[in-house]
Amino acid sequence: MPTLDDLDVNLSGLKSDADAVPENLDRLYQVFLVVVTLICILGAVNYWAQLMGISYGGALRFDIAPLHWKIVQVILALLLPLTALGIWFRNSFGLWGWVLVTAIQFIVHGLLKDSYGENEMHLAVSAGIVVLFLIFRFAFYRREKERLEEGKE
Incomplete structure (x- = not known):
């Protein structure tokens, strides 16, 4: 029965499972960024619909909305x-824009919920994204640390 040595097969070009993990981590991070982008787009559509009076029965239409809602709607409709x-x-402005949008939403729906109402979904989604982002950052840190340790040996 022939063996690999008999067939003159060179396996040095194949990647090991250890090399596949960073690619999987990068792919997962790319999917995460696409999901966050889609959430931002849906949020923007929601705020634009409020401004035009399409959602909430037109109660938050720009011309009849209270001033405090107008300010938040316009800021978020442009930032998202x-x-x-x-x-x-x-780009870095994406991360900083998201941090600013999240902070505004936490202030509006968390601290000022008497004026703006509670929106636990916004807060839960934002908190979940923060946790996932920190997990990814920690995983990238660990990967770099392992690469540096392998380079020293």
Whole structure:
């Protein structure tokens, strides 16, 4: 029965399972960024629909909304699409835009819920994204640390 040595097969070009893990981590992170981008786009559509009076029965239409709602609606309707573009193209303004949008939403629906109402879904999704982002950052840190340790040996 022939063996690999008899067939003159060179296996040095194949990647090991250890090399596949970083690629999988990178792919998962890319999927995560796409999901966050889609969430930002859906949020932007929601705020634009509020401004135009399409959602909430027109109660938050820009011309009849209370001033405090107008300010938040306009800021988020402009920031969310820009944040989505920044995340999609992996620019730093995407991350900072998302941090700003999340902070505004936590203030509005967490601290000022008497004026804006509770929206636990916004808070839960934002908190989940923060946790996932920190997990990815920790995984990338560990990967770099392992690469540096392998380079020293």
